[in-house]
Amino acid sequence: xxxxxxxxxxxxxxxxxxxxxxxxxxxxxxxxxxxxxxxxxxxxxxxxxxxxxxxxxxxxxxxxxxxxxxxxxxxxxxxxxxxxxxxxxxxxxxxxxxxxxxxxxxxxxxxxxxxxxxxxxxxxxxxxxxxxxxxxxxxxxxxxxxxxxxxxxxxxxxxxxxxxxxxxxxxxxxxxxxxxxxxxxxxxxxxxxxxxxxxxxxxxxxxxxxxxxxxxxxxxxxxxxxxxxxxxxxxxxxxxxxxxxxxxxxxxxxxxxxxxxxxxxxxxxxxxxxxxxxxx
Amino acid sequence: xxxxxxxxxxxxxxxxxxxxxxxxxxxxxxxxxxxxxxxxxxxxxxxxxxxxxxxxxxxxxxxxxxxxxxxxxxxxxxxxxxxxxxxxxxxxxxxxxxxxxxxxxxxxxxxxxxxxxxxxxxxxxxxxxxxxxxxxxxxxxxxxxxxxxxxxxxxxxxxxxxxxxxxxxxxxxxxxxxxxxxxxxxxxxxxxxxxxxxxxxxxxxxxxxxxxxxxxxxxxxxxxxxxxxxxxxxxxxxxxxxxxxxxxxxxxxxxxxxxxxxxxxxxxxxxxxxxxxxxx
Numbered sequence: 266x267x268x269x270x271x272x273x274x275x276x277x278x279x280x281x282x283x284x285x286x287x288x289x290x291x292x293x294x295x296x297x298x299x300x301x302x303x304x305x306x307x308x309x310x311x312x313x314x315x316x317x318x319x320x321x322x323x324x325x326x327x328x329x330x331x332x333x334x335x336x337x338x339x340x341x342x343x344x345x346x347x348x349x350x351x352x353x354x355x356x357x358x359x360x361x362x363x364x365x366x367x368x369x370x371x372x373x374x375x376x377x378x379x380x381x382x383x384x385x386x387x388x389x390x391x392x393x394x395x396x397x398x399x400x401x402x403x404x405x406x407x408x409x410x411x412x413x414x415x416x417x418x419x420x421x422x423x424x425x426x427x428x429x430x431x432x433x434x435x436x437x438x439x440x441x442x443x444x445x446x447x448x449x450x451x452x453x454x455x456x457x458x459x460x461x462x463x464x465x466x467x468x469x470x471x472x473x474x475x476x477x478x479x480x481x482x483x484x485x486x487x488x489x490x491x492x493x494x495x496x497x498x499x500x501x502x503x504x505x506x507x508x509x510x511x512x513x514x515x516x517x518x519x520x521x522x523x524x525x526x527x528x529x530x531x532x533x534x535x536x537x538x539x540x541x542x543x544x545x
Numbered sequence: 546x547x548x549x550x551x552x553x554x555x556x557x558x559x560x561x562x563x564x565x566x567x568x569x570x571x572x573x574x575x576x577x578x579x580x581x582x583x584x585x586x587x588x589x590x591x592x593x594x595x596x597x598x599x600x601x602x603x604x605x606x607x608x609x610x611x612x613x614x615x616x617x618x619x620x621x622x623x624x625x626x627x628x629x630x631x632x633x634x635x636x637x638x639x640x641x642x643x644x645x646x647x648x649x650x651x652x653x654x655x656x657x658x659x660x661x662x663x664x665x666x667x668x669x670x671x672x673x674x675x676x677x678x679x680x681x682x683x684x685x686x687x688x689x690x691x692x693x694x695x696x697x698x699x700x701x702x703x704x705x706x707x708x709x710x711x712x713x714x715x716x717x718x719x720x721x722x723x724x725x726x727x728x729x730x731x732x733x734x735x736x737x738x739x740x741x742x743x744x745x746x747x748x749x750x751x752x753x754x755x756x757x758x759x760x761x762x763x764x765x766x767x768x769x770x771x772x773x774x775x776x777x778x779x780x781x782x783x784x785x786x787x788x789x790x791x792x793x794x795x796x797x798x799x800x801x802x803x804x805x806x807x808x809x810x811x812x813x814x815x816x817x818x819x820x821x822x823x824x825x
Contacts, residue, residue: 333655340627343619343623367644375616378618393671393672396703413673423675432710438704
């Protein structure tokens with residue numbers, strides 16, 4: 266249990282209060298989806314993402330670059346990722362969406378890559394290989410480890426919801442085991458907005474942790490339901506929207522369209538934060 | 546179920562028979578462990594790995610670059626990885642040890658990265674997000690998808706061995722679910738040599754599949770036990786050794802030392818293949 270940075274949740278909450286937003290914007294750069302007037306190559310992606318980041322950063326508290334889409338450019342994708350991350354303002358958390366997880370010395374190498382080389386503030390990790398595969402990430406006192414618990418996709422039914430002999434469910438066991446190895450100032454969980462009825466149980470297990478919640482927009486999750494069941498005294502929710510913001514328009518007005526969608530989310534979030542008395 | 550390449554197992558078995566080896570050499574390039582006389586930087590790693598590949602390739606049928614160690618160099622790691630993979634002879638399978646796994650469109654981007662950009666013949670994948678997160682890899686007719694089942698590390702106890710209400714065990718459910726989505730000419734499983742008593746059960750579930758077996762060398766798995774319980778009519782085992790071969794010596798004689806260790810494994814494997822009448 267590392268605890269050299271007490272109050273990390275509070276500092277994140279301060280940003281949420283200041284921006285009246287708990288929005289995370291996912292950066293999934295797919296050349297096929299780039300709007301009109303942007304070249305469908307790595308330079309186009311670079312131009313597009315830097316413009317999007319500048320336009321929407323007033324309305325969000327985090328960006329989540331999805332490593333897969335950068336890696337799909339091959340060796341040049343690393344420099345693109347680094348440059349895009351450098352363009353993210355300091356008042357936004359950088360969540361490396363990498364879903365890593367491997368034995369100790371390999372996990373330590375992934376941590377060096379994502380935290381030290383690319384400068385991410387947080388990483389998503391996949392728990393199949395056990396808590397041991399996550400502790401090298403958790404060991405960073407000034408970083409966040411975000412463990413997959415109950416993901417937003419239909420495939421979350423396959424294994425995460427398997428019922429155990431003792432009555433538990435796999436995703437609950439994953440949360441409990443991770444919580445023994447870290448604390449709410451260093452550990453978050455991924456819980457999909459597509460499972461609104463599970464947020465009550467999530468909060469019984471982990472009342473204090475931040476949750477990274479994908480599944481809005483294309484996947485139809487409800488912000489109201491997530492706020493009702495998921496808010497805690499530090500907000501405790503980072504709601505991710507990727508395609509719904511990035512590809513709000515495929516025309517030359519794309520920046521206005523993306524900004525408009527981000528602002529709409531921010532206003533809805535401000536209303537919810539007020540409704541639950543998290544901001545005045 | 547893709548089945549446009551029948552006989553892929555047999556073609557891999559042909560290589561095993563020809564080389565009298567089922568050895569996979571893991572490429573985990575850690576600058577701190579480089580031998581004397583090699584510079585502890587990305588150029589040193591490049592020189593070291595290309596020399597190792599040339600020296601040990603007569604004794605193995607596969608190489609397994611561990612993506613974490615390449616990524617830990619940051620943006621330059623991609624070019625290193627590509628160059629190292631290009632140095633692997635055509636008669637060796639290239640297994641991208643990346644442990645990827647994410648929702649469909651993201652998994653498809655990882656597949657483009659590992660298969661199309663880096664030219665790997667196979668990828669290791671982590672199943673926590675469900676079968677849906679693996680099918681984009683399985684859809685490549687000329688590639689292998691290698692799903693984590695029962696990994697070699699102590700953390701494999703945490704979740705993989707959880708007993709389910711219906712009497713099954715998580716790692717067995719993972720294997721069964723993956724087998725419904727692919728076939729033994731496209732799907733392998735990771736099963737650690739540190740679990741010799743489970744190979745019988747593995748072969749009950751998946752008699753025909755190849756298994757990628759880590760956990761020899763540093764982790765003390767026994768080749769004899771794995772062969773006894775795990776061999777099938779196409780051998781069905783790729784036994785991985787990483788550090789035991791790469792870092793056989795930290796002196797200037799490192800190439801001789803690595804070659805010697807690889808050759809010793811190969812001879813032990815030839816004896817086992819003969820003992821079980823897989824080669825004349």
